[in-house]
Amino acid sequence: MAGVELCQCCLREIEEEVADLWCNDCSEVVCRSCGKAHRRFVVAHDFISIKDAPSFRKNRSESCRSHVNKKLILFCVGHDELICHECLSENHRKCNKIVEIEKAAEGVKDSAAITDLKERMSKFTNILEKTQIENEQQLSKMRAEKEVANNHLKEFLKCFKEHVMRIENNLNQEYEKIVVQNVDNGEQLRYLKQSLQENKDWLCMLESSSSESNIFHAVKYLNTIQVTIENQISQIKRDLITIPLDILPPDGTKNIDKLFEEMNEKATPNTIPVTTVSDNACKKSQIKVERTSQRPPPPYQELTAGNNSTLGAFCFTKDGRIVVEACVPSEIRTNLRIHCLRIFDLHTCKSSQIKLSETSQDINFNAGSISMYDNFALLVSKMRDNVITVIDLKLQRMCRTISMQHPKYVFHVIKIKWISCKGGKIFPFAEANLGIWLFSNEFNGRILSEFRFPDSIIDLDFDG
Secondary structure, eight states, X not given: OTTOOBOHHHHHTTOOOBOOEEETTTTEEEOHHHHHHHHTSSSOOOEEETTTSXXXXXXXXXXXXXXXXXXXXXXXXXXXXXXXXXXXXXHOTTOSOEEEHHHHTTTGGGSHHHHHHHHHHHXXXXXXXXXXHHHHHHHHHHHHHHHHHHHHHHHHHHHHHHHHHHHHHHHHHHHHXXXXXXXXXXXXXXXXXXXXXXXXXXHHHHHXXXXXXXXXXXXXXXXXXXXXXXXXXXXXXXXXXXXXXXXXXXXXXHHHHHHHHHHHHHHSOOOOOOOOOOHHHHHHTOOOOOOOOOOOOOOOOOOOOOTTOEEEEEEEOTTSEEEEEEEEXXXXXXXXXXXXXXXXXXXXXXXXXXXXXXXXXXXXTTSEEEEEETTEEEEEETTEEEEEEEEETTTTEEEEEEEOBOTTOOOOEEEEEEEEEETTEEEEEEEETTEEEXXXXXXTSBEEEEEEEOTTOOOOOOOO
């Protein structure tokens, strides 16, 4: 008998009869015969057709939740609560107004309670519909944002790979250039060594067996050859270039891990506060929404020179550090000053120092410039106006100097005002014996091109 409700009274007698009525007093479905019996009780039970009984009424229980099988027949006005006889004796003995449910229910159909409840239900229906729309909009928005985020991640990964491959290709190209140059230098050095040994042997032979006139001619001839060999070796030494093959900074992996940790934190879903709607909130149709607080901006950082210390030119590195030229007192000899580079890490707030030289005088920091070339810092200081000092930040030491040399010896550089780097080239802005110039140099100091400015030019804004 699927889909048909059976009389609960008959089922207790192991009989099956189709239920037609709903007993409001017993809160169960009964057949017509049992319904007649219920009407013959001393207090007649109230019935309605089973078709007119909503589903929630069939599930509604008129039994006390605190006392099994005890019916709720009383109403406590003070607590606004339906109770049974045992509730009355246990918890409501001091309550002043206890009435029977029938009396409390008089006039309920025309009371404001039903009107208020209907109004609250209507308003809450609007709230539910609005919340449903907001939920669907939020879901649609999240889907769109997820697609955008996935595209950004793909672009980031593509860009990251392209940068890594570009760095790797550039590194391989520079390495191959240096290898080829060093191989050529090696062959030339072997030839010069062999020539030098042959000349030395010939001079020894003449010295032991030839006349002074022949020896004098040989000395003059060999001296010319020796000067040429020495110049060739000097040129080879100037062309020696060393680049770090491990270009990642010491904390490069940690920085990448930190970056992805921050990305994971941003990807963590923010908890949307649950909206709790009270009776008063329903009546006023108001919803309170909590707003998540945002992180405060990072604190402002200040770099201060110590006592008797002076700071000069500075520049930023790609990994978030500041390189500053400084002159600080010597801790060993009080009459000496140390010319150095101070490197400040903005993430860890720690610093390190690279000593360049010692001097008994202060350095004039009104002139000077620092620029980054890969992992090298290129320094132009008042200590040596016409020389670029190359400092390896990874090895934490000065590795070489670059002298400004024109290939045709057209002019002589007097003072370099500032330097900039871009595209693997160095751009010094300098004062020479023939005027003001902007040069384009290779890392070994060779001038590729130059542009002369009028002598009235004091400074230049250069972006490569």
